[in-house]
Amino acid sequence: xxxxxxxxxxxxxxxxxxxxxxxxxFGGWDMPVQYSGILDEHHAVRRAVGLxxxxxxxxxxxxxxxxxxxxxxxxxNAVDKLKDGQAHYSALLYDxxxxxxxxxxxxVSDTSFFLCVNASNQEKDFxxxxxxxxxxxxxxxxxxxxxxxxxxxxxxxxTLRGLTTVDLAAIxxxxxxxxxxxxIPARLARTGYTxxxxxxxxxxxxxxxxxxxxxLEAGAPHGIRPCGLGARNxxxxxxxxxxxxxxxxxxxNPIDAGLEWIVKYDKGDFIGRDxxxxxxxxxxxRKLAGFEMTxxxxxRDGYEVLVDGExxxxxxxxxxxxxxxxxxxxxxxxxAAAEIGRPIQILIRNQPxxxxxxxxxxxxxxx
Amino acid sequence: MSTYPxxxxxxxxxxxxxxxxxxxxxxxxxxxxSELGDIVYVDLPKVGAKVDAGKSFGSVESVKAVSDIYSPxxxxxxxxxxxxSAAPEKLNExxxxxxxxxxIRLTAPEEIQSLMSSADYQTYIxxxx
Numbered sequence: 001x002x003x004x005x006x007x008x009x010x011x012x013x014x015x016x017x018x019x020x021x022x023x024x025x026f027g028g029w030d031m032p033v034q035y036s037g038i039l040d041e042h043h044a045v046r047r048a049v050g051l052x053x054x055x056x057x058x059x060x061x062x063x064x065x066x067x068x069x070x071x072x073x074x075x076x077n078a079v080d081k082l083k084d085g086q087a088h089y090s091a092l093l094y095d096x097x098x099x100x101x102x103x104x105x106x107x108v109s110d111t112s113f114f115l116c117v118n119a120s121n122q123e124k125d126f127x128x129x130x131x132x133x134x135x136x137x138x139x140x141x142x143x144x145x146x147x148x149x150x151x152x153x154x155x156x157x158x159t160l161r162g163l164t165t166v167d168l169a170a171i172x173x174x175x176x177x178x179x180x181x182x183x184i185p186a187r188l189a190r191t192g193y194t195x196x197x198x199x200x201x202x203x204x205x206x207x208x209x210x211x212x213x214x215x216l217e218a219g220a221p222h223g224i225r226p227c228g229l230g231a232r233n234x235x236x237x238x239x240x241x242x243x244x245x246x247x248x249x250x251x252x253n254p255i256d257a258g259l260e261w262i263v264k265y266d267k268g269d270f271i272g273r274d275x276x277x278x279x280x281x282x283x284x285x286r287k288l289a290g291f292e293m294t295x296x297x298x299x300r301d302g303y304e305v306l307v308d309g310e311x312x313x314x315x316x317x318x319x320x321x322x323x324x325x326x327x328x329x330x331x332x333x334x335x336a337a338a339e340i341g342r343p344i345q346i347l348i349r350n351q352p353x354x355x356x357x358x359x360x361x362x363x364x365x366x367x
Numbered sequence: 368m369s370t371y372p373x374x375x376x377x378x379x380x381x382x383x384x385x386x387x388x389x390x391x392x393x394x395x396x397x398x399x400x401s402e403l404g405d406i407v408y409v410d411l412p413k414v415g416a417k418v419d420a421g422k423s424f425g426s427v428e429s430v431k432a433v434s435d436i437y438s439p440x441x442x443x444x445x446x447x448x449x450x451x452s453a454a455p456e457k458l459n460e461x462x463x464x465x466x467x468x469x470x471i472r473l474t475a476p477e478e479i480q481s482l483m484s485s486a487d488y489q490t491y492i493x494x495x496x
């Protein structure tokens with residue numbers, strides 16, 4: 001056994017254990033992987049509502065007269081497109097164009113931005129942004145001040161309605177509002193990582209348990225389930241949302257990942273811009289594609305992909321799709337091989353298993 | 368809680384074997400299915416395949432993970448549980464009964480002696496947690 005560092009815990013760790021969640025080490029965090037079961041939780045989110053503790057996610061705040069300049073220089077999307085109370089998906093890149101992280105940028109005001117970042121990248125992200133700061137603003141590592149709960153599913157709004165005075169229906173997708181939940185100050189964002197409607201609630205850690213219990217109680221008539229990271233993964237995979245360390249990492253750039261839509265070249269200089277412009281001038285080296293197993297087995301993360309019998313790519317995420325009842329995944333392929341319907345094979349434990357390139361996202365909710 | 372039959376023998380990799388008239392029926396334990404979560408796929412050897420004690424002969428997959436199945440005993444596969452291919456979730460529901468995996472004609476019956484009893488296995492999984 002290696003000498004493992006002590007696991008980090010969210011403010012809800014004791015609640016998860018008391019409620020019988022199965023806990024796992026997730027990137028150094030002691031997190032619930034499942035409560036009632038991944039399939040049950042997955043279906044609850046698609047059909048009703050689920051509650052996730054995502055307090056391991058990091059928060060970084062950028063404040064000051066030139067806050068927007070720093071965010072624009074450090075991240076790829078353009079903040080001048082955001083109104084106060086609006087959020088967007090963005091990325092932090094290295095000079096060479098690879099991902100430091102993918103992030104959500106919330107514009108509180110012209111002089112205040114709230115960034116939600118991945119748990120295992122938060123210290124790295126903070127250092128990255130701070131090192132880029134040659135502007136009149138300050139960068140705060142704000143994670144210790146926030147717990148985050150995700151309420152996701154078609155019944156999310158109805159579940160939360162009685163717990164807040166905020167007009168939830170008036171918050172559009174990827175907008176947020178500051179208000180109260182259960183009388184506790186909260187930031188309510190209509191965002192999520194499941195492909196469903198829903199809200200992500202940011203509250204002070206001391207109040208997380210109260211909000212957790214209140215949401216479960218309010219959601220009980222709708223069939224709410226407490227959910228773990230297992231269902232979060234199957235839900236985001238069906239919706240083709242990237243997961244750092246899988247679809248994206250330091251060796252992958254936004255062009256590879258099909259995420260060039262969050263890169264705004266015309267906004268001026270930003271970290272990674274030159275490398276991306278250079279990459280744009282060449283034929284694409286790889287493409288992120290969906291696949292569906294047609295043969296037996298499940299193509300799992302890291303498995304090799306064969307095109308015409310030769311190793312040509314790798315699986316970034318693979319899993320059964322509880323919604324579709326098929327085995328699905330995402331993989332990197334040579335662009336020429338990434339046409340929908342093309343037969344490929346996944347090397348499953350040294351045995352080639354048949355699959356086809358499939359259209360993504362695998363699941364899109366009805367509007 | 369599910370009980371671990373006293374007539375079965377158990378491995379550290381969480382398989383069980385029940386021997387009757389030279390045929391060993393093999394499955395995974397309640398503890399194993401509980402740790403795996405929702406089982407969605409089972410890969411079993413063909414009838415007639417030779418298996419060796421301690422070697423992997425197949426796998427079970429949950430939504431989250433793949434897990435090898437190690438044979439508790441050596442021998443030749445005489446029967447596989449065909450029902451599991453259409454209904455792998457039975458492994459979560461009845462791992463010690465109807466969701467057995469394979470039957471094997473033992474070639475070294477004495478191997479059973481080195482496996483754990485029900486009581487030893489239950490002590491073992493408590494210590495593992």
